[in-house]
Amino acid sequence: MNTSQTVEQLQVKWITPENFQLxxxxxxxxxxxxxxxxxxxxxxxxxxxxxxxxxxxxKRGRKFHKITRHVQCTQxxxxxxxxxxxxxxxxxxxxxxxxxxxxxAAFRIPGNCFIKLNEGTWHAGPYFDHEFVDFYNLELVDxxxxxxxxxxxxxxxxxxxxxx
Numbered sequence: 001m002n003t004s005q006t007v008e009q010l011q012v013k014w015i016t017p018e019n020f021q022l023x024x025x026x027x028x029x030x031x032x033x034x035x036x037x038x039x040x041x042x043x044x045x046x047x048x049x050x051x052x053x054x055x056x057x058x059k060r061g062r063k064f065h066k067i068t069r070h071v072q073c074t075q076x077x078x079x080x081x082x083x084x085x086x087x088x089x090x091x092x093x094x095x096x097x098x099x100x101x102x103x104x105a106a107f108r109i110p111g112n113c114f115i116k117l118n119e120g121t122w123h124a125g126p127y128f129d130h131e132f133v134d135f136y137n138l139e140l141v142d143x144x145x146x147x148x149x150x151x152x153x154x155x156x157x158x159x160x161x162x163x164x
Contacts, residue, residue, distance in 0.1 A: 078114025
């Protein structure tokens, strides 16, 4: 049995609403009083009680071998203090039980916006080059207990992915 592992490099792109639409939405600041429209986060939090909190993450490098998805709700993530960050994502394909490796993309998110992940979007991150970043996170109170599906590329394909 071959147990050697390889590192696949994934080129990071700056996020735009257009290049992220397969995975979710990018939400930028808008003027106060603007009416709700399609530029606002289109949320699905109907399957439970929403949880909005701040999580502090320490620097973890840019490599990953596990990717996760939540199929029952959308999730919103954004950094505080204007810090940029990285995330790897893969389209939902909710009829499949694993992500399509060739469809994984990596994005750099500036600190002046947040992202909304569509239901089922695979994601690895947040990652960043800062020592730590505080993130606000909107999901359901039990998302990480009852709606947390993880795929391990190291276990299943002997690969690790590095965002460059």
